[in-house]
Ligand SMILES: CCCCCCCCCC(=O)SCCNC(=O)CCNC(=O)[C@H](O)C(C)(C)COP(=O)(O)OP(=O)(O)OC[C@H]1O[C@@H](n2cnc3c(N)ncnc32)[C@H](O)[C@@H]1OP(=O)(O)O
Ligand SMILES: Nc1ncnc2c1ncn2[C@@H]1O[C@H](COP(=O)(O)OP(=O)(O)OP(=O)(O)O)[C@@H](O)[C@H]1O
Ligand SMILES: O=C(O)CCC(=O)C(=O)O
Ligand SMILES: [Fe+2]
């Protein structure tokens with residue numbers, strides 16, 4: 624990869640934008656004629672990603688595609704989100720999460736309490752996001768052509784109440800996943816409005832996807848932390864990091880080993896993003912018993928058992944298989 628890195632630097636010296644940021648384009652006309660490096664590990668060769676974009680993902684573990692999702696689509700996602708918050712729509716399997724500082728306070732009206740929706744795979748309007756052709760076109764570059772939507776989320780990061788609970792600690796999403804190989808998994812995360820450092824943008828450690836899965840646990844921040852918001856145990860706050868500021872409709876694709884989190888929301892608005900984790904349907908489930916993932920698997924099983932009525936025979940793998948939905952090609956394995 625050293626040669627690829629050198630070449631990337633040469634390319635980037637001529638850019639007037641961040642090295643991981645690209646315009647959405649429906650053609651391959653932006654391909655640049657650089658010779659192909661010998662081996663790509665994280666991306667497939669097709670007509671969607673330019674060599675430059677492939678190199679950026681291989682090197683950094685993420686790329687931002689500007690303006691990928693239309694304003695009208697985002698407005699529709701926002702509308703249905705608001706209807707769900709008002710409880711006008713019931714969605715099977717949906718998990719509505721409230722910020723821990725709000726759960727423990729009595730004076731917040733319901734519609735201002737929701738910090739996250741998870742598992743909206745049964746809500747057609749929101750799930751439309753996961754099937755948007757322009758998103759899947761990019762996803763295929765990382766997963767290949769059989770694509771499963773494994774995990775769906777709409778994040779409504781609340782204004783911080785002063786307790787810093789709106790932060791999301793630095794983590795790797797793979798910690799939560801019982802399927803492999805990790806290189807055939809990708810997250811698409813779309814800004815539903817302008818997202819900057821003020822309202823708590825994503826913070827990433829570029830290149831960290833080339834490392835291994837780290838141990839995760841609740842961060843020791845000396846206050847309440849949100850349920851299941853595990854952070855990397857030995858996180859070094861001095862690691863070189865990048866704040867990924869995005870406009871409405873911009874979409875970041877990132878590897879599940881990329882270390883990322885998000886900062887405090889210092890504004891009065893609820894900062895919104897919608898995301899889906901995809902995996903190749905050719906991936907396989909793993910048993911995480913005896914690994915660093917055992918802590919989250921036990922926690923998830925505990926919550927599932929409480930919801931489903933204490934059926935303890937449901938495994939962590941089962942929970943993933945139940946949620947997964949095919950969005951392209953054949954459901955070969957997962
Ligand atoms: C496999 C799963 C995740 C896959 C993620 C892929 C990568 C993404 C990385 C992440 O997003 S990490 C964060 C993921 N977070 C979650 O998955 C949390 C999902 N949320 C939930 O499951 C529920 O919202 C939760 C269990 C937290 C609350 O469910 P309920 O609405 O049924 O809770 P209820 O009101 O009955 O409260 C139960 C207890 O939880 C407490 N609680 C509620 N919300 C909380 C919160 N946000 N933080 C901490 N505790 C919370 C609440 O105070 C109460 O405590 P006590 O039993 O002591 O009274
Ligand atoms: N000790 C820690 N362990 C894990 N993650 C941390 C730790 N400290 C900060 N973070 C994470 O680092 C990221 C950046 O957080 P931080 O609160 O510094 O926001 P910021 O965007 O840098 O804003 P600010 O302008 O306030 O510095 C967030 O994901 C946050 O949760
Ligand atoms: O703050 C965000 O929107 C990102 C959250 C995140 O990384 C996650 O839920 O896995
Ligand atoms: Fe994450």
Ligand SMILES: [Mg+2]
Nearest residue numbers: 826860886887
């Ligand atoms: Mg900071």
